[in-house]
Amino acid sequence: xxxxxxxxxxxxxxxxxxxxxxxxxxxxxxxxxxxxxxxxxxxxxxxxxxxxxxxxxxxxxxxxxxxxxxxxxxxxxxxxxxxxxxxxxxxxxxxxxxxxxxxxxxxxxxxxxxxxxxxxxxxxxxxxxxxxxxxxxxxxxxxxxxxxxxxxxxxxxxxxxxxxxxxxxxxxxxxxxxxxxxxxxxxxxxxxxxxxxxxxxxxxxxxxxxxxxxxxxxxxxxxxxxxxxxxxxxxxxxxxxxxxxxxxxxxxxxxxxxxxxxxxxxxxxxxxxxxxxxxxxxxxxxxxxxxxxxxxxxxxxxxxxxxxxxxxxxxxxxxxxxxxxxxxxxxxxxxxxxxxxxxxxxxxxxxxxxxxxxxxxxxxxxxxxxxxxxxxxxxxxxxxxxxxxxxxxxxxxxxxxxxxxxxxxxxxxxxxxxxxxxxxxxxxxxxxxxxxxxxxxxxxxxxxxxxxxxxxxxxxxxxxxxxxxxxxxxxxxxxxxxxxxxxxxxxxxxxxxxxxxxxxxxxxxxx
Ligand code: NAP
Numbered sequence: 001x002x003x004x005x006x007x008x009x010x011x012x013x014x015x016x017x018x019x020x021x022x023x024x025x026x027x028x029x030x031x032x033x034x035x036x037x038x039x040x041x042x043x044x045x046x047x048x049x050x051x052x053x054x055x056x057x058x059x060x061x062x063x064x065x066x067x068x069x070x071x072x073x074x075x076x077x078x079x080x081x082x083x084x085x086x087x088x089x090x091x092x093x094x095x096x097x098x099x100x101x102x103x104x105x106x107x108x109x110x111x112x113x114x115x116x117x118x119x120x121x122x123x124x125x126x127x128x129x130x131x132x133x134x135x136x137x138x139x140x141x142x143x144x145x146x147x148x149x150x151x152x153x154x155x156x157x158x159x160x161x162x163x164x165x166x167x168x169x170x171x172x173x174x175x176x177x178x179x180x181x182x183x184x185x186x187x188x189x190x191x192x193x194x195x196x197x198x199x200x201x202x203x204x205x206x207x208x209x210x211x212x213x214x215x216x217x218x219x220x221x222x223x224x225x226x227x228x229x230x231x232x233x234x235x236x237x238x239x240x241x242x243x244x245x246x247x248x249x250x251x252x253x254x255x256x257x258x259x260x261x262x263x264x265x266x267x268x269x270x271x272x273x274x275x276x277x278x279x280x281x282x283x284x285x286x287x288x289x290x291x292x293x294x295x296x297x298x299x300x301x302x303x304x305x306x307x308x309x310x311x312x313x314x315x316x317x318x319x320x321x322x323x324x325x326x327x328x329x330x331x332x333x334x335x336x337x338x339x340x341x342x343x344x345x346x347x348x349x350x351x352x353x354x355x356x357x358x359x360x361x362x363x364x365x366x367x368x369x370x371x372x373x374x375x376x377x378x379x380x381x382x383x384x385x386x387x388x389x390x391x392x393x394x395x396x397x398x399x400x401x402x403x404x405x406x407x408x409x410x411x412x413x414x415x416x417x418x419x420x421x422x423x424x425x426x427x428x429x430x431x432x433x434x435x436x437x438x439x440x441x442x443x444x445x446x447x448x449x450x451x452x453x454x455x456x457x458x459x460x461x462x463x464x465x466x467x468x469x470x471x472x473x474x475x476x477x478x479x480x481x482x483x484x485x486x487x488x489x490x491x492x493x494x495x496x497x498x499x500x501x502x503x504x505x506x507x508x509x510x511x
Contacts, residue, residue: 014045014046014047014048014112014113016112018048019139019140019141019142020131020141020142020143021046021047021048021141021142021143022044022046022047022143022144022145023039023044023046023047023048023143023144023145023146023147023424024047024048024049024050024132024134024141024142024143024145024146024147025039025047025048025049025050025146025147025149026049026050026120026134026146026147026148026149026150027049027050027051027058027148027149027150027151027154028049028051028053028056028057028058028101028105028110028114028149029056029057029058029059029060029061029101029149029151029154030058030060030079030101030149030409030410030413031058031149031150031151031397031398031413032049032051032058032147032149032397033056033101033104033105033108033110033149034079034149034397034410034413034414034417035147035149035397035417035420036049036108036110036113037079037081037082037104037108037110038081038417038418038421039421040108040109040110040113041081041108042421044424047113048113048114048115048141048143049110049113049114049115050114050115050118050120050134050136050141051114051115051116051117051118052117052118052119052120052137053116053117054116054117055102055116056101056102056105056110056114057098057101057102058101058149058151058154059151059153059154059175060094060097060098060101061098061101062154062175062176063094063174063175063177063196064094064177064179065174065175065177065196065199065200065203066177066199066200066203066204067199067200067202067203068093068094068196068199068200069089069091069092069093069094069199069226070091070092070093070094070097071091071195071224071305071306072091072407072408072409073090073091073251073255073408074087074089074090074091074092074229075090075244075247075248075250075251075252076248076251076252076255076407076408076410076411077092077097077408077410078100078410079104079410079414080414082100082104082107082108083244083245083248084100085234085237085238085244086234087229088228088229089226089227089228089229090225090226090227090228090229091224091225091226091306115136115138115141117137117138118136118137118138119136119137119138120134120135120136120360120363121135121136121137121363122134122135122363122364122365123135123146123363123364123365123394124364124365124369125365125366125367125391125392125393125394127367127368127392127504128504130144130392130393130433130434130500130502130504131143131144132144132145132146132393132394134146144393144433145393145394145395145424146393146394146395147395147396147397147420148360148364148394148395148396148397148399149397149398149413150358150360150396151398152353152355152358152398152403152476153175153353153355154353155353155354155358155359156173156174156175156176156349156351156352156353156354157351157352157353157354158173158349158351159191159349159351161326161328161329162327162328162329163328163329163330164329166329166330166331167329167330167331167332167344167347168331168332169332169344169345169346169347170345170346170347171346171347171348171349172346172347172348172349173348173349173350173351174192174196174197174200174348174349174350175196175353177200181346183204183207183208183346184207184208184209185207185208185209186208186209186345186346187208187209187210187212187342187343187344187345187346188204188208188209188210188211188212188344188345188346188347188348189211189212189213189214189334189342189344189346189347189348190211190212190213190214190347190348190350191214191326191347191348191349191350191351192214192216192349192350192351192352193213193215193216193217193218193219193350194219194302194303194305194350194351194352195303195305196350196352197213197350198219198221198305198307198310199307200348200350201213201310201313201314201350202307202309202310202312202313204348205313205316205318205319206316208318209318210318210319210320211318211319211320212319212320212322212334212342212344213314213319213320213321213322214322214325214326214334215292215293215321215322215323216323216325217295217297217302217463217464218292218293218294218295219295219302219303219304219305220273220276220295220299220300220302220304220305221276221279221280221304221305221306221307221310221311222275222276222279222304222305222306223275223279223306223308224306224307224308225306226306252407252411255406255407255408256406256407256481256482256483258406258407259406259407259480259481259482261300261457262300262405262406262456262457262458263452263455263456263457263479263480263481264455264456266298266300266456266457266460266461269298269299269300269457269461270298270299272299273298273299276299276304277294279311280293280294280311283311283312283315284311284314284315285315286315289314289315289321292321292323293311293314293321295463296462297461297462297463298457298460298461298462298463299457299461300405300457300458300461301457301458301460301461301462301463301465302463302465302467303405303465304405322336322340322342324336324337324338324340325337327339329347332344334347352466353466355403355466355467355476356380356466356467356468356469356470356475356476357469357470358380361373361376361380364391364394366388366390366391366392366394367390367391367392367436368390370390372388372391375388375390375391378471379469379471379473379475380399380400380469380475381400381401381442381445381446381449381475382396382399382400382401382442383437383441383442383445383496384416384419384445384485384488384489385398385399385400385401385402385412385416385478386399386416386419386420386489387435387436387437387442387497388437388442389436389437389438389439389442390436390439391436392434392435392436393434393435393436395416395420395423396416397413397416397417397420398412398413398416399416400475400476401449401453401474401475401476401477401478401479402416402478402485403467403476403477403478404477404478404482405457405458405477407482411482411486412478412482412485415482415485415486415489415490416489418486418489418490419489419490419491419492422490422491422492423435423492425492426492426494430494430499430501431501431502432499432500432501433500433501433502433504434498434499434500434504435494435497435498435499436497436498436499437496437497437498438496438497438498441496441497449478449479450473450474452479452480453474453477453479455479456474456477456479458474458476458477459474
């Protein structure tokens, strides 16, 4: 029994034909690039990055729908090691975020490590050799460690509506926008009223003939405070040391205050509902439409959306907000539950992503051939959202209970990356070949998280959301301040892990 990799065996950029590396990183979104950049900066060059597309960027590469922008302030939406003084707006548009990620990949020297067009089809742990074999559309790769930066928003969720396959018009998802398709003058149906739909609906409304918006649940919509960054501000960000970092810290602190309402005192949010209610009243005069657009659950239970042009678009004469639900789809129409038949040329699905039912879990096999989807059959859980028992040397980024409702996911990613870097250093220090979270440590952690999440607005606010899985369990969101997560992930604690050396027998008792 030998391990195929010893720590720090290579220091240069990888051989472009290499099929193995100490660390295999999956994905080039914020998660994968953040991990890879830290490895590179630490001189741990023995890593490969597998990317299914032909460019980096993850969700910010894929989502190109009109109006796509970030609803987290620009000041927070970058890596701490690559602050960006060049944002044009206090809330960045998608093309700028994608360009930023491409620049980070190039500046950090990550491009030679990336295998583009390489779709991961499965990963299997070999408990004899202590390696992961990762099967891809471009053959297999081996790594001692796998870091999965798959992203919760990478697999579009397509609704299972009776007759949808028979539709003869055009149909596409917001994350796979068909830019060659001309919507001018068409009867367009939009299904969904989430974060994506509220951004593209105002953009397409002026050009379409008629837009029918199928709303299942109205979102809470707040005023969006976005504004262009002033030249003086940009000058300060570029030239005054600390100006950007200080702004970031200030915005971070303001955002973190709102976590009190989300995670501890939903009653604060209920009082705060007067703001979005006033926003709705100011923008929609028609009481009947207003009634349709008024949520009946606590603010924050679903993601709070920011827009100044969504409601005005819905008041236009070429828009109908349809709330009676979809009974079925015919080749040329959508039939509602109350019997109306709506002629439709194009259907745009703003129906979100597979967040709690990640398809990749069906293709990851750990010790003794256990499949992750089976292991997580009751519900997903991971220690610090990162490690899972029976899946040694596998680290998730943005794993279970690391999502956020109030601030930037990049902060959580960097916290997890800190933790994984310390895990790798610990392996080096101990001469370890495998790390596996102890089942009881994960259980205790999960019970703690679930006890905390039970009091949050996401669980108590009276809504159905994708934050909850089909058992009604919230395995998506971090139920506390993000600095608490940063503190918990600052150091890898070997005592929580089963650690073996290369012979697979000796259990290293952690100091
Ligand atoms: P989403 O928030 O999951 O919204 C999906 C919408 O589709 C909901 O209105 C949902 O209704 C509806 N829906 C789903 N299945 C349906 C069905 N079978 N029939 C009718 N309606 C259906 O998806 P999203 O808008 O794409 O956003 C996903 C996430 O992406 C967001 O929550 C956010 O985290 C992220 N995002 C972020 C930004 C950003 O600026 N940072 C921008 C866009 C998206 P129900 O509410 O009734 O379930």
